[in-house]
Amino acid sequence: MNMNYTAEELAFRDEVRAFLDEKLPADIAAKVKGFRRLSKEDHQRWQKILCEQGWYATHWPEEYGGVKWTPVQKHIWDEESCRYGVPRSIPFGVNMVAPVIIKFGNEDQKQKYLPRILSGEDWWCQGYSEPGAGSDLASLKTRAVRDGDHYIVNGQKTWTTLGQYANMIFCLVRTNTEVKNQEGISFLLIDMDTPGITVRPIITLDGEHEVNEVFFEDVKVPVENLVGEEDKGWTYAKFLLTYERTGLAGIGMSKAALSHLKQLASRRLKNGKPLLEDPSFSQRIARVEIDLTAAAISNLRIIASVEGGGVPGAESSMLKVKGTEIRQSINDLARRAIGPYALPFVEEEMDLDYDGEFLSDKDAAPLSAQYFNNRKLSIFGGSNEIQKNIVSKMILGL
Amino acid sequence: MDFQLNEEQQMLQDTVARLVRGEYSFEKRLAFSETDLGFSADFWHQLSELGLTAVPFSEELGGFGGGGVEVQSVMAELGRGLCLEPYLQSIVLGGGLIAHAGNDSQKENWLAGIASGELKAAVGLQEPQSFYDLNNVETRAEKSGEGYILNGRKAVVIGGHCANVIVVSARTSGDTRNAEGISLFALSPDTNGVERRTYPTIDGAKGCDITLNNVQVGADSLLGEEGKAGEVIEYQAGRAIAGLCAEAVGVMEVANELTLEYLKQRKQFGVPIGKFQVLQHRMVDMMSELEQARSMAILAASVADSEQNDERRRVLAAAKNVIGRAGQFISEAGIQSHGGIGMTWEYNFAHYAKRLIAINHQLGDDDFHLERYAALLQAS
Incomplete structure (x- = not known):
């Protein structure tokens, strides 16, 4: 039993503190500490600083630009960043879709998407929940039908956090209706600019616009945007959820x-x-x-x-x-x-x-x-x- | 023992219920809330047409002579509709203070108008430093010639933005927290030196903070005896607490109806979520909380207009404590049972939840009234 940090861990903590002392913008920290709204620009400015430090992608292998922190180091980072008023990083790109792409995606997808997540060029949002599929996620109904080298997607996603800022969405879609709920789901990466996508704000009880509904009407998605295998999306979804939790x-x-x-x-x-x-x-x-x-x-x-x-x-x-x-x-x-x-x-x-x-x-x-x-x-x-x-x-x- | 309303009381409640059902849809309420007035002038007018604004006033003042139970009947239905009109502020509390402390000419000046709904009263008893203690008054009223000069600030005056008469407490003697030395003044918001900072409230209503900067008022502005308003305030705040409790019960009833309906129609995992035991038990808890609250609202109404004594004080403190706790429980449990949809502006549940939390911040929250009750505990 030893509840103290090791000398290395303490040194790491000092390093984190020195970095935050020097680089965390005071206006952003003040907003976080006072529960004020952060703008898209605030998030991007901070992400850029973190990336320059090499500390943005803490769940990624180093070969893709990640940093290899131990669980204790991650914990130290979490503690210190909350204490300093570091904005919560928007997890949908860096901590959700990226680990899925790294583990299940093909080389082209890794080359294409991972650098754009690091650079902030892509802002990802999630397309998991649906009006009829919340706690019972596997009952989702958004349909993707293969048509040549495209999928045609129809349906609706909801509770899409900061979808109004996003240019990419990862979606769970139903590609097979003949099998058990969990077995007919696929994982698609969709460009929000594709014709047929509509984002509608959901105003929450406190008057804020944080979440959205996303509607898909005959949206053409290239087959190369499928992650892993068709109908195997549930496995990837569960993997992603462990990161969410x-x-x-x-x-x-x-x-x-x-x-x-x-x-x-x-x-x-x-x-x-x-x-x-x-x-x-x-x-x-x-x-x-x-x-x-x-x-x-x-x-x-x-x-x-x-x-x-x-x-x-x-x-x-x-x-x-x-x-x-x-x-x-x-x-x-x-x-x-x-x-x-x-x-x-x-x-x-x-x-x-x-x-x-x-x-x-x-x-x-x-x-x-x-x-x-x-x-x-x-x-x-x-x-x-x-x-x-x-x-x-x-x-x-x- | 009879807990039923008598025929007249039932008719009264039915009248308000019909009016609210007809005029106060959720969509209309949202629209009323966004106007400058913050409620419906038309609905207020209809309350007045039906004599409902006159309910608690004595017959010689043109009223209906209603007591705690009558006010309860009105407030419960206004609660069911989440009505934004300043009934509690103007009719129950403002009118109550003037009727209690005012002299004949003051009553004549203000009460007929308040009872008819033509005039609206608002009440400033709290201050930035007072928390919920109404004896904590820093605002000073200094004698000046025949009248007084008022300086200070009154906090969170609900309905103050549109009131024609504002009743404020001010200290004519004593230190900030003395029960003695507090006086009441009725003043027009147009008086020189009265400044209002108006804001919406979290539950969709409107209020203001009022700064009094060398406000000169005549002797006819003083309500009741100088320095003796503490007891009047406590008594009338007690009537308003009973009214708030009744309103809260109306709000909770609808909150529970909405939640139960949702449990029956929302399906996950192939069944209505109401089939899950954990949600069933929570719904049962929501219902028991409502029943506890209902009992205390009835008890509070029964003492609202009775003589002041420690038993009345205890009942009102206990009632507001139970209402505060039940309200927060129903608000939080209801949102949780609804899931995401309970978090949205577009669906009505959250607005019921917000009103319940707001009620806990009016005239003392459950902690405040627990302490009050503890201070009044009997030895055996």
């Missing part, structure tokens, strides 16, 4: 959010004293901090076992449930901390360059919206109910 626990983000909450609670008043000193509120904060401490250690235990050659299994599902609950509790407390000011929805104060007078606390404006927005945490990436099904089946054998 890692990091969903959001421990680093919870730590950052907790620190933000404590600062907020030290400025807000109740009975003439800082809320942080209020017995009942400080106990609420204490409880969630304790839960987070435990979850952080659970996370480290999983990382250590992977470092030792193990495979993260259903434990990461358990951690996803705990981790998302913790983050949601922190958002709940932040909303509670501003009391009556949870009601005003002052959009102009959500922009970082707002230079007017703040209605109440400088950080108050996004808090209620953030609370509502993060109800998604227990729904996406496999709902928490689905995660519990995985745990009860895989670990408990029920």
